[in-house]
Amino acid sequence: MSATLLETKGLCKSFGALQVAREISFRLDAGARHALIGPNGAGKTTLVNLLTGLLQPSRGSVHLKGEDVTSLAQAKRVKRGIARTFQINQLFRGLTVLENVCIAVAERLGAGGSMLRPAGRRSDVIAEASRLIEMLKLRDVAGRRIGELPYGRQRLVEIAIALGLDPQVLLLDEPAAGIPSAESHILLDAISTLPGEIAVLIIEHDMDLVFRFADRITVMVNGAIFAQGSPAEIAANREVRAVYLGSALDA
Amino acid sequence: MTAARQLAERHRFKWWELLPWAAGIAVFFAFPNYLAFGTQLLIAILFALSLDLVLGYAGIVTLGHAAFFGAGAYTVGMLAQHLGWNEPLSGLVAAALVAGAIGLASGYVLLRTHGLTLLMLTLCTMALLEEAANMGAAFTGGFDGMPGLKFAPLLGLFPFDLLFFRSQYLYALLVLLLCFALVRILVYSPFGQSLTGIRENLLRMHAVGAPVRARLVLAYTISAALAGVAGALFAQTNAFVNLGALGLERAAGVLIILILGGYGRLYGAFVGAIVYLLLEHALAKAYPTAWQIGLGVVLMAVALYARNGILGIGDALRRRLGGQRAP
Secondary structure (H helix, E strand, O other): OOOEEEEEEEEEEEEOOEEEEEEEEEEEEOOOEEEEEOOOOOOHHHHHHHHHOOOOOOEEEEEEOOEEOOOOOHHHHHHOOEEEOOOOOOOOOOOEHHHHHHHHHHHHOOOOOOOOOOHHHOHHHHHHHHHHHHHOOOHHHOOOEHHHOOHHHHHHHHHHHHHHOOOOEEEEEOOOOOOOHHHHHHHHHHHHOOOOOOEEEEEOOOHHHHHHHOOEEEEEEOOEEEEEEOHHHHHHOHHHHHHHHOHHHHO | OHHHHHHHHOOOOOHHHHHHHHHHHHHHHHOHHHHHHHHHHHHHHHHHHHHHHHHHHOOOOOOOOHHHHHHHHHHHHHHHHHOOOOOHHHHHHHHHHHHHHHHHHHHHHHOOOOHHHHHHHHHHHHHHHHHHHHHOHHHHOHHHOEOOOOOOOEOOOEOOOOOOOHHHHHHHHHHHHHHHHHHHHHHHOHHHHHHHHHHHOHHHHHHOOOOHHHHHHHHHHHHHHHHHHHHHHHHHHHOOEOHHHHOHHHHHHHHHHHHHHOOOOOOHHHHHHHHHHHHHHHHHHHOOOOHHHHHHHHHHHHHHHOOOHHHHHHHHHHHHHHOOOOO
């Protein structure tokens, strides 16, 4: 049994009368390749937002390596190793691909606040960003502005930024949405080169990708955890098939 | 990777960056009768440059930047008037400290907000200061301000001359050069890059672990201090301070300058200030009572057809002429 990296205890979140997370107790182990699935509106993105601190829970707690981080701001959690991508691209649209990744790398290396040396002289930052760009096959567009790129390649920049934070826990919110299926292998390749001890949580609707990627699956329905288990267990679970997988597996 | 090389070389000096300073020196010899105008122009550039740091780079929308200009102007004015502290250079430092402190305090409170709320709050901050200057007549001279201020010669050698403005002009040019060098270093640093990141995508900036608010407050403080220096120069070179130093008209004027020239690009402040002041000068001569109409028309044209200001037009032309060349 490997060590638990990230854990939630009885996490609840309501917006007024609307309960979007109900008593979520969830664990992410070191080295996990964990998929989070469920119908639209099940609360998957909300859970990621609670994990990263973008949202504060109404009740319950989030623990990182055994330490309660529930009250920590987003930026502080990033410093402790939680990185994410967004379901809808959140990039610096007016800047180039390289600059986008450099900003993330500079923050991780603690260079983001340095004022007197030009950013162009931080060859460590630029080299690291270039390495990630290479890895995600973005080299040919490194000098182009985000706004000029097709959506699928922008998605890969999202991943590069998250990897630039050198995370221990990586939360990917529908990373493959919008990437042409012929290119989704770039994404999987990039994830497979990550150090084994990193925990990866992926929200994904593409069941092919989920079953290729995950060694554990959590199914959410209606803000609560509906089922958890290995891919084989989930695939065999009749209730899960009924609420969600349905035709995707019958096919 | 060419993109990496581009990024590594972007902060280097280009030859054309010498032009504004060469022009500044040329004006000193070529137009001795216009040095008073030239001095005001240099001060306007410095003020617009300070605004560019927060508005153009960090994306902080403010309509109250004259608060810091006024704070700087009143600082040197009151020091000279009441304490007899009339040494110009230390006056600039004092003005920067006071304006910076006001920027720090107000920024700490205001920069939790965004957009229109922030716009209104910056406006309110300025109005508070203006009213304080109006009511505190014993210190500030109230509505009349402080006319006839006296300042000691620069470095004890070069007296300010109210008629010919020779020392004032060179003094302002040198201070602008130093402040510009500082801003230029800042915007090309990782700190400056992170400000651009905040402007481009706040959500993402939080998600890469940047201390967003601290960065904004710091940028706001530096910008306020620079605006304070501009205000202090204004008071010293003109030998007076009044409420006009921190009113809405001045705040709007500097915003117009930056929009005209193009924000978030360093040299927009130069181009904008030159065009604005020349337009004002020429139009006021031709139509003394209605010159703002002409300015309004130009501003509308820029807002409608040149969203990135006058320098933006140059960019667009270059892109069109350059055709296939990669940007």
